[in-house]
Amino acid sequence: MAEAFKFELVSPERLLVSEQVESVVIPGAEGEMTVMAEHAPVMTTIKPGVVTVKAAGGKEDRYVVFGGFADILPSGCTLLAESAVHVNDIDRADLARRIQDAKEDAADAKDDVARSRAEQFLAQLTTLEGALLPA
Amino acid sequence: MASLKDLRNRIASVKATQKITKAMQMVAAAKLRRAQEAAEAARPYSERMGAVLANITQAIGGGGDAPALMTGTGRDDVHLLIVCTAERGLCGGFNSQIARLARDHIRRLLADGKQVKIICVGKKGYDILRRDYGSLILERVDLREVKTLGFVNADAIARKVIHLFNEGGFDICTLFYSQFKSVISQIPTAQQIIPAAQASATADAGSGGAVYEYEPEPGEILSDLIPRNIAVQIFRALLENAAGEMGAKMSAMDNATRNAGDMINRLSITYNRQRQAQITKELIEIISGAEAL
Numbered sequence: 001m002a003e004a005f006k007f008e009l010v011s012p013e014r015l016l017v018s019e020q021v022e023s024v025v026i027p028g029a030e031g032e033m034t035v036m037a038e039h040a041p042v043m044t045t046i047k048p049g050v051v052t053v054k055a056a057g058g059k060e061d062r063y064v065v066f067g068g069f070a071d072i073l074p075s076g077c078t079l080l081a082e083s084a085v086h087v088n089d090i091d092r093a094d095l096a097r098r099i100q101d102a103k104e105d106a107a108d109a110k111d112d113v114a115r116s117r118a119e120q121f122l123a124q125l126t127t128l129e130g131a132l133l134p135a
Numbered sequence: 136m137a138s139l140k141d142l143r144n145r146i147a148s149v150k151a152t153q154k155i156t157k158a159m160q161m162v163a164a165a166k167l168r169r170a171q172e173a174a175e176a177a178r179p180y181s182e183r184m185g186a187v188l189a190n191i192t193q194a195i196g197g198g199g200d201a202p203a204l205m206t207g208t209g210r211d212d213v214h215l216l217i218v219c220t221a222e223r224g225l226c227g228g229f230n231s232q233i234a235r236l237a238r239d240h241i242r243r244l245l246a247d248g249k250q251v252k253i254i255c256v257g258k259k260g261y262d263i264l265r266r267d268y269g270s271l272i273l274e275r276v277d278l279r280e281v282k283t284l285g286f287v288n289a290d291a292i293a294r295k296v297i298h299l300f301n302e303g304g305f306d307i308c309t310l311f312y313s314q315f316k317s318v319i320s321q322i323p324t325a326q327q328i329i330p331a332a333q334a335s336a337t338a339d340a341g342s343g344g345a346v347y348e349y350e351p352e353p354g355e356i357l358s359d360l361i362p363r364n365i366a367v368q369i370f371r372a373l374l375e376n377a378a379g380e381m382g383a384k385m386s387a388m389d390n391a392t393r394n395a396g397d398m399i400n401r402l403s404i405t406y407n408r409q410r411q412a413q414i415t416k417e418l419i420e421i422i423s424g425a426e427a428l
Binding site: 014044071 | 173176177179180181183184186187190191285286289346347348349350351353355356359360363366367370
């Protein structure tokens with residue numbers, strides 16, 4: 001059995017998770033990464049996606065996060081999410097609204113950099129929707 | 136002298152008022168608990184955010200690639216004040232305290248020949264500041280319809296502010312709100328959010344100066360982080376305000392209830408005295424009538 005470490009998932013509204021876990025899969029901005037105990041210190045932004053938390057007891061939990069960043073230390077991992085919900089509580093309408101917002105942002109973007117950014121965000125959201133809908 | 140009937144009516148009306156203030160006090164107490172919980176629940180996020188920010192600033196070491204939101208424009212000609220107050224009154228000096236702090240600040244800035252712009256969050260602050268500085272108010276954000284404050288509300292304000300900054304609308308942004316210390320004490324506070332006060336950058340990171348790997352580059356993370364930090368600061372201010380408003384309202388309504396009680400006591404004494412005087416008068420009339428026979 002792998003060593004456990006402390007994982008915290010925090011959204012501006014509240015602290016969602018704070019427990020000992022075995023591993024966490026984080027949707028990093030430059031690809032997914034699995035964090036385990038004694039991970040080298042990394043700071044990364046995250047894209048909209050699913051965080052999979054494997055608790056020390058072996059129980060798996062999944063959370064949907066919409067952007068944010070992760071602060072990884074050998075002793076623990078803190079995920080600051082812009083907004084986060086448990087996968088079971090995800091609201092389709094809410095997701096649809098976010099996608100709509102992202103589309104508007106992409107349409108309103110003034111310069112190329114902003115537009116490509118907005119489009120990237122939109123693509124991430126749609127992928128996320130695709131991954132969640134059949135669930 | 137008021138008649139007995141007048142006094143009775145008066146007592147009845149004060150009693151009705153007392154019932155209302157009592158009910159408002161209890162509602163405020165219940166809301167206060169919720170607001171306090173919300174403020175506490177939000178605290179971990181802003182703390183971690185502060186730590187991460189301090190960390191990353193250290194990593195960059197105040198290099199040239201720090202975004203303008205953090206270093207500022209290098210001028211201080213145009214000031215933007217975000218004044219957060221409550222949407223409702225009847226909470227003692229809560230709103231006027233914040234407004235007074237803001238007004239002093241505005242007066243000082245104007246005396247120095249700076250340009251001032253104001254964004255009002257909450258109706259009461261707008262009502263107070265409109266009288267003197269109506270022309271300086273850019274916008275007012277209305278949160279009356281909002282049942283529970285969400286991060287989205289703060290994010291919307293932050294977006295406006297950042298947008299304005301990117302257009303060169305102002306150089307320095309200060310946030311006015313009331314810090315929730317306890318139920319009976321709220322401290323009006325002015326906090327500079329753009330450029331980020333240097334104090335937060337030098338704060339201890341608490342991670343023992345670990346060497347981080349950054350993904351993507353620190354500069355890129357920072358440019359993502361700073362706008363979010365502004366939203367977090369505003370969110371925290373809003374939550375503290377909400378808790379403070381309820382605390383202030385609770386003690387104001389508690390006072391009002393007590394005053395109403397005192398008033399009822401005084402009125403009852405007058406009422407009883409008068410009633411007694413009238414009875415005595417009637418008795419004297421009867422007795423003297425009987426003696427005359």
